[in-house]
Amino acid sequence: MDIIRLVRSAASLTFVLMIAAAGPAAHAAESAGLIGFTAEAAKQQRRLEADYRAKLSAEDQSQWSEQLTASAHHAGSAQTRRNVELIAAAFREWGFDVAIEEFDILLPVPLERSLELLAPTTYKALLEEDIVDGDASSAERDAVLPSYNAFSPDGDVTAELVFVNYGIPEDYEVLERYGIDVTGKIVIAKYGKSWRGIKPKLAGEHGAIGALLYSDPADDGYAKGDVYPVGAFKNASGVQRGSVMDMPLYPGDVLTPGKPAIKGTRRLSLDKAPTIANVPVLPISYRDAEPLLAALGGEVVPTQWHGALPITYHIGPGPAKVRLKLAFDWQRITIQNVIARLRGSEYPDEWVIRGNHHDGWNHGAADPISGMVALMSEAKAVGELAQAGQRPKRSLIYAAWDAEEPGLIGSTEWVEKHLKELDAKAVAYINTDGNGRGFASVGGSHTLEAFFDEVLNSVSDPQTLVSVAERLRAAIAVNGTPERRKDMESRETLRIAPLGSGSDYTPFLQHAGIASANLGFGGESAHGSYHTLYDTFEHFVRFRDPGFQYGVALADMAGTATLRLANAEVLPFRFAGLVDNLQLYLKEIEELAGKQREDAERINKLLREDSYALALDPQKPFGPPGAKKAVPHFNFAGLKNAVATVATAATRLDAVLQPGSIAPAVLEQVNRELYRSERTLTAEEGLPGRQWYRHQIYAPGFYTGYGVKTLPRVREAIEAELYDQVDGEIETTAAILRGFAAHLESITALLVSG
Ligand SMILES: [Zn+2]
The missing domain is CATH 3.50.30.30 (Glucose Oxidase; domain 1)
Structure with missing residues (x-):
């Protein structure tokens, strides 16, 4: 039982204050180990993180923000050129190898x-x-x-x-x-x-x-x-x-x-x-x-x-x-991504990638500069630690993307250009974008769910001084729907949201199959300035994140995640969380089909019985709905069996992913297969009608845009009433999941034989 649970059950204010008084080092999960680290290595990592955290400066962020938002900086503008120079120079000063990668795009x-x-x-x-x-x-x-x-x-x-x-x-x-x-x-x-x-x-x-x-x-x-x-x-x-x-x-x-x-x-x-x-x-x-x-x-x-x-x-x-x-x-126009690399000391060919876009619609103080300056804070601290001898084991790539606003262009072109190398080397991609005051928000690959729960337990909320995980749990307990509350109580870890689209993680996750996350804070600052002329420094420091407190918290949260991914002996991918979420999505889809069937039957019956004619005001031109297509019963067995197969494989693998116990001869291969596991959730042929989107678990909705559709083949076929395609899509998705389970089994085999 961790301290958080003690605090909750004791509900003791004094105890809470004691923890708060002990300062940001006394986090809930402090006493526990870290996923992927031996006990000894976890201690070292905690010390590194304390050094890291001490270097984060709100002042820095405020200054950079003022400079970067001095004028409108949309893709192709004069201020964008200045910003690119400024960001590149800063990364160089902090010890990174910096390249400006250009693309020639339509805007x-x-x-x-x-x-x-x-x-x-x-x-x-x-x-x-x-x-x-x-x-x-x-x-x-x-x-x-x-x-x-x-x-x-x-x-x-x-x-x-x-x-x-x-x-x-x-x-x-x-x-x-x-x-x-x-x-x-x-x-x-x-x-x-x-x-x-x-x-x-x-x-x-x-x-x-x-x-x-x-x-x-x-x-x-x-x-x-x-x-x-x-x-x-x-x-x-x-x-x-x-x-x-x-x-x-x-x-x-x-x-x-x-x-x-x-x-x-x-x-x-x-x-x-x-x-x-x-x-x-x-x-x-x-x-x-x-x-x-x-x-x-x-x-x-x-x-x-x-x-x-x-x-x-x-x-x-x-x-x-x-x-x-x-x-x-x-x-x-020519767009410019700033790509800053820090070579890893032990595994230079394993890349942890961090990104935020630098272009805005106008001054873009909230979107994207609030996230950009948090990323810069992080890179500065990580760079200084490296220069002082605490170099990350894996290589880090910090990216400032151009032309996100017109259509995720800088990040997408970069991923398309480096696809082969990314396929081999990318461990994970962590995205940030506009930031605000309030509660931690994490969306991402469910193979990193347990990992991010641990990260959230290690980061302090600047206003209440409890961990951001604890604050989020409190918010769900107070304001969540009964369903959400029950769900939270029933699980060990906080659920992270699946990703649809809306920022630069899309090409990484949905095209390249790289495990990704999108991090930020929000919920306590108003959004009226979004993409208007008023997303300015003046607006931001009054209403969005006065004092850049949450800018520091974001750098803390993203930097903690980045450094753990960079230094873990065994990469912190764990698979039980994915299984639990897959089961949830499958249940949602079955319920969706059931509801659509019931609705169709009810509406068609009402039409047959002429009920609309009697119920609707004859003096108003509001007519009955059209007849609904009958919804057949689908056979979800294939998908259920596939999820069960993944569950078995996940349980076996999670149990043997013990740092300190893996033979050095297979460790590198195990890590590579762990981070490449997300690739096996993709299919070269993509999704129906949209080949570019390869991920078979997460996609932006074809008719919702940013909103995510999980298990998109099956879900969207049902939503679009393409009922004769549903059984086929169930089988295609099941085959992907069976392939994924086989991949997990192959890692287990490596561990058991190694
Ligand atoms: Zn943005």
Whole structure:
């Protein structure tokens, strides 16, 4: 029983205070060993970590942040060049071998943006964000990118407007019941509930010819809190920029899918690039959205569709008629990743990779610089320790990625370029991005779940001085759903979330099959500045992480993980956690199929019995849903058996992964096979219709974008009602899992015979 559990059962305040008073060294798991280390090596590692932690400086982070956010630094900008130089020089000073790796990519920037309401009244959208008091950065005009959605096509479209709520699949089902067809129309959708690129994709698939996106004040404006500059939330002029590239198909340079965007790579022609959005799309402020929405007629929206603007929301179509005109410079630019290497003392050909992007939409103080300066803090401390003789055993690669915002481009091109070497050498990839105040958040490969639980137990929360694991457990106990609470109580370790997409871990995990994690803090700082002109240093130090306390905590958390991965005798991959999560996903999918079957049967029965005709208001044009496809019973046995096979193999392997007991002759091979285990969860042929995504456990949803779909072949076939494919996808996924189990058994065999 560890100290955390004692504290919880005793609930003794004095005891808690005693621990806190002992300072950050007295962490919950301190007395225990470390996964992958002998008891003696664990002691040494703890000492190293204490030295490491002592070197982390909030002052450093604040200074770097001010420098890196001095001007807008989107990919290709002058400030980006300066930042690359600054970051590269810093890494060199800290003893790293630094390379700047360039790629030549497509990045459209706006030449013309105009939006007009033509009828029944007229309004010309301002498409400008205000200069606000106390934020000098918001006055910068020359260097900043105007608000736009990168990878919208050019277009000049005039049509009636339709309000589509969040523009996600279920919203179109509601529109269908109203008998509203968006064919030939321009849709206006709220930001939220899905990744933004899904909205124009769905609009286009439903026949719309253009799309407008806006942030309703109900979601991150005055309905949530005071708006900027009084508070942190979105003011009337703020606009969320962002990419609408079809990243669920493939991320990275749109012209070079699966290949690095370097000299000699054949490029697609612009009109053949499948990830450019299919309709022109523009993000606007709620100040610009309000007159458009107010001019809509037709039915009043369903209750759940209302936003917080002082109008009655109508669906349309019309009489509001708008003209949207967009033209872009489809330029090719050179992007620059900073790659800093620290050669490992014992295993130079095993790489632990740490990354954060450096490009922002504008000043990008929260996204990405808050994560970038935490990474720099970490690299500085690790570099200094190495110079003082405490060099990590495995090689470290610190990466500052360019062009993440337009579509994970810098990281994707780098992974595509180095795929072979990464396949052989990459142990794990740890990502960070924007950081905030609050609770630790860890998403990642479940083979590292026990490992990250231990890391979270070793890092102090700066506000409460308990471990960030303890604080997270308390938050779940207080605010979690009953299900989440029960789940937490039933397991030894904190569950880590599976990764979908949304930052630079995607090419590592889902293309290259490298075990990955995404780390950050959040939950106590507001998000109204996300991708607006107001993601500035001024905003950040007032509302996001004053004093960079959580910047230090992030460097602590990510650095602790990096150093343990670098120094562990036996790499800390353990497989029981993966099994438990696979069982959970399988159960979810069975329940999904069951629910879909029940729904279909119920709806079809109600249709047969004419119940909708009787229940619905005959004076309103809200009709019955369409008949549902009958859902057959699927045979999940193959998948269940495969998970059971993995469970057996995992139990056997976990039991013999004892540091100190492995013959030196096989240790290196065991470690290599451990980190390569994630590769065996991938398939060369990728996922159906998207070959680039190779991982068979985790994928971003084809119609959710960032949201993860676990066991994606099976889950998405059921969701998309492709019922005749489900049994085949079950078998394909089962075969992958059997291969994975065989891989684990081969490691066990090595250990037992060695
Ligand atoms: Zn970011």
